[in-house]
Amino acid sequence: MQLDPRTPTGPIEQAWDKSRFEMKLVNPANKRKHTVIVVGSGLAGASAAATMGQLGYNVKCFCFQDSPRRAHSIAAQGGINAAKNYHSDGDSIYRLFYDTVKGGDFRSRETNVYRLAQISVNIIDQCVAQGVPFAREYSGTLANRSFGGAQVSRTFYARGQTGQQLLLGAYQALQWQVDAGRVTMLPRHEMLDLVVIDGRARGIVTRDLVSGKIESHAADAVVLGTGGYGNVYYLSTNAKGSNCTAIWRAYKRGAAFANPCFTQIHPTCIPVSGHYQSKLTLMSESLRNDGRIWVPKRAGDKRSPGQIAEEERDYYLERRYPSFGNLVPRDVASRNAKAVCDEGRGVGPGGLGVYLDFADAIRRLGVEIIRERYGNLFEMYQRITDENPYRVPMRIYPAIHYTMGGLWVDYYLMSTIPGLFAIGEANFSDHGANRLGASALMQGLSDGYFIVPSTVSDYIATAKPEKIDSNHPAFHCAERGVAEMTKRLLSVKGQRTVDSFHRELGGIVWHNCGMSRNEAGLKEALGKVRALREEYWKNVIVAGSEDELNQSLEKAGRVADFFELAELMCIDALQRDESCGAHFREEHQTPDGEALRDDERFSYVSAWEYQGPGKPPQLHREPLVFEYVHPSQRSYK
Numbered sequence: 212m213q214l215d216p217r218t219p220t221g222p223i224e225q226a227w228d229k230s231r232f233e234m235k236l237v238n239p240a241n242k243r244k245h246t247v248i249v250v251g252s253g254l255a256g257a258s259a260a261a262t263m264g265q266l267g268y269n270v271k272c273f274c275f276q277d278s279p280r281r282a283h284s285i286a287a288q289g290g291i292n293a294a295k296n297y298h299s300d301g302d303s304i305y306r307l308f309y310d311t312v313k314g315g316d317f318r319s320r321e322t323n324v325y326r327l328a329q330i331s332v333n334i335i336d337q338c339v340a341q342g343v344p345f346a347r348e349y350s351g352t353l354a355n356r357s358f359g360g361a362q363v364s365r366t367f368y369a370r371g372q373t374g375q376q377l378l379l380g381a382y383q384a385l386q387w388q389v390d391a392g393r394v395t396m397l398p399r400h401e402m403l404d405l406v407v408i409d410g411r412a413r414g415i416v417t418r419d420l421v422s423g424k425i426e427s428h429a430a431d432a433v434v435l436g437t438g439g440y441g442n443v444y445y446l447s448t449n450a451k452g453s454n455c456t457a458i459w460r461a462y463k464r465g466a467a468f469a470n471p472c473f474t475q476i477h478p479t480c481i482p483v484s485g486h487y488q489s490k491l492t493l494m495s496e497s498l499r500n501d502g503r504i505w506v507p508k509r510a511g512d513k514r515s516p517g518q519i520a521e522e523e524r525d526y527y528l529e530r531r532y533p534s535f536g537n538l539v540p541r542d543v544a545s546r547n548a549k550a551v552c553d554e555g556r557g558v559g560p561g562g563l564g565v566y567l568d569f570a571d572a573i574r575r576l577g578v579e580i581i582r583e584r585y586g587n588l589f590e591m592y593q594r595i596t597d598e599n600p601y602r603v604p605m606r607i608y609p610a611i612h613y614t615m616g617g618l619w620v621d622y623y624l625m626s627t628i629p630g631l632f633a634i635g636e637a638n639f640s641d642h643g644a645n646r647l648g649a650s651a652l653m654q655g656l657s658d659g660y661f662i663v664p665s666t667v668s669d670y671i672a673t674a675k676p677e678k679i680d681s682n683h684p685a686f687h688c689a690e691r692g693v694a695e696m697t698k699r700l701l702s703v704k705g706q707r708t709v710d711s712f713h714r715e716l717g718g719i720v721w722h723n724c725g726m727s728r729n730e731a732g733l734k735e736a737l738g739k740v741r742a743l744r745e746e747y748w749k750n751v752i753v754a755g756s757e758d759e760l761n762q763s764l765e766k767a768g769r770v771a772d773f774f775e776l777a778e779l780m781c782i783d784a785l786q787r788d789e790s791c792g793a794h795f796r797e798e799h800q801t802p803d804g805e806a807l808r809d810d811e812r813f814s815y816v817s818a819w820e821y822q823g824p825g826k827p828p829q830l831h832r833e834p835l836v837f838e839y840v841h842p843s844q845r846s847y848k
């Protein structure tokens with residue numbers, strides 16, 4: 212396998228313009244003769260499918276939900292970054308680029324990040340033109356707020372429903388193309404295999420989730436915008452349906468998987484409340500603009516927050532990081548929350564929680580302003596916990612939220628399989644070892660509206676894929692493989708439900724490859740994951756049959772893939788014998804407990820190549836070169 216990132220040479224500011232100019236174009240009259248498959252209708256997939264439909268391609272777009280509008284992107288709350296500098300507070304494309312490279316702890320590719328910062332300003336214009344109702348100042352100009360890891364206000368938002376409003380924008384663009392006949396939408400179709408012919412991606416095999424029918428779809432290029440794999444941990448803030456199957460099966464067909472162990476823990480989630488919980492709820496990072504995080508100074512202090520006087524409280528982020536305070540990046544905020552809870556100063560049942568307190572902000576700004584900014588989040592919190600956050604501080608604790616790892620892609624967002632592209636959370640691209648808040652929406656829309664439509668055109672114009680259809684033997688072979696796996700899952704007829712296995716797997720990964728990791732724990736996790744996977748294939752019970760709507764069967768296939776992915780995550784975490792960003796190896800920390808990178812040995816992207824069942828994956832390294840933002844110890848003090 213060759214890893215060629217195809218990064219443009221020359222000044223970084225001109226790299227994207229230069230490469231776009233050098234890309235080959237497809238004649239407008241010829242575009243309709245080319246079929247492009249887009250799997251996923253979240254922000255990344257919907258924006259890509261809509262734009263390529265508008266360009267004139269014949270697009271087929273797939274999702275497993277009943278409507279594209281139900282993609283997980285709808286859950287995004289806090290906002291989307293853009294270097295518009297509307298506040299004249301010193302923001303610029305270069306500063307967004309700098310913050311993102313530093314925030315990712317110098318484990319991302321500079322040219323990609325610079326392009327992302329450049330495109331960020333176009334995204335806002337595009338979405339405003341679509342009518343996305345961003346929050347505005349009284350004067351009518353677009354409002355901004357701050358997110359972690361930045362000292363400027365560059366986050367555009369629509370109350371606490373930014374993802375939903377952006378998705379409605381992308382969805383209407385998509386539906387326009389569906390109406391124009393250029394996009395065919397196939398909801399409730401799950402991609403279960405990628406078809407590779409002569410070394411190129413030529414289509415996919417899907418299961419119709421209502422009838423159970425297994426179908427083949429041929430194309431000239433395949434784009435995966437299938438989201439992240441945070442649900443490998445079972446409990447996460449992701450939608451329950453989010454899974455890794457599409458990218459995992461592409462990995463097994465030859466696409467390299469990059470940095471699988473880079474998974475993000477979000478510091479502000481509602482704490483776990485019991486064993487039977489199946490989902491965690493995020494409280495948006497935007498709340499850290501006005502909420503102050505604290506715990507009692509004294510360990511074991513069980514008094515209610517109102518009884519703890521100001522001088523008995525420890526506003527530990529403000530104390531340790533005076534420059535960034537409560538707005539330190541997520542990895543730093545999460546580790547600090549864990550540390551104070553480990554010291555016995557956590558609050559709430561089980562002591563796994565810290566306070567996020569709005570009393571000062573309410574006194575300063577008034578309750579109405581706080582309601583305007585975060586009303587829906589406060590309401591959600593109250594409905595779940597039965598506590599009123601206008602009166603008592605919220606209780607929060609870190610939880611799995613985002614995955615920086617994903618399919619390796621080059622500057623053109625193409626994977627190691629020619630013709631296979633990955634966009635949005637499904638690729639590894641821009642966030643290095645730690646994503647800054649409000650940057651995922653930016654990346655998904657940048658990839659979908661602005662990058663992949665050009666790079667897919669370049670691929671089609673250059674590679675000139677010859678015509679094939681789904682009668683090609685490679686499609687029949689992939690269909691047989693999918694049918695066999697389905698039958699195998701149904702035939703185990705064991706004693707344990709899919710959920711029970713998934714919960715146990717999630718616990719292993721959370722405890723050993725979660726907020727902090729060490730060599731012994733990772734080795735132990737590898738053994739446990741392998742043993743549990745073996746038991747899964749002997750003892751899982753999947754009710755129902757394959758020719759009907761069967762949600763246990765859907766889950767069973769996804770959990771089978773999570774088992775294999777969990778193993779790769781632990782292998783990757785073990786191999787990366789340094790701390791960086793969200794990957795905190797306990798063996799490598801500064802005297803005051805911050806992540807300690809090892810640039811000499813680990814300044815590279817780890818890209819893993821599948822070698823076949825039971826064989827260890829092969830590691831390929833893409834060296835990272837920093838010409839503009841020079842690696843330094845991250846400091847938010």
Ligand SMILES: Cc1cc2nc3c(=O)[nH]c(=O)nc-3n(C[C@H](O)[C@H](O)[C@H](O)COP(=O)(O)OP(=O)(O)OC[C@H]3O[C@@H](n4cnc5c(N)ncnc54)[C@H](O)[C@@H]3O)c2cc1C
Binds near residue numbers: 256276289400403653
């Ligand atoms: C609670 C929450 C709040 C967040 N808030 C923010 C925020 O404020 N700002 C920010 O920048 N980011 C935020 N994020 C992160 C951000 O929402 C996601 O990273 C982003 O929306 C992912 O978009 P996507 O298009 O890549 O994937 P998704 O929105 O996950 O879409 C995946 C699509 O792929 C389809 N799919 C998946 N697998 C298959 C398959 N095998 N076959 C067919 N279809 C498939 C799905 O049906 C879906 O349509 C938040 C995340 C969470 C969990």
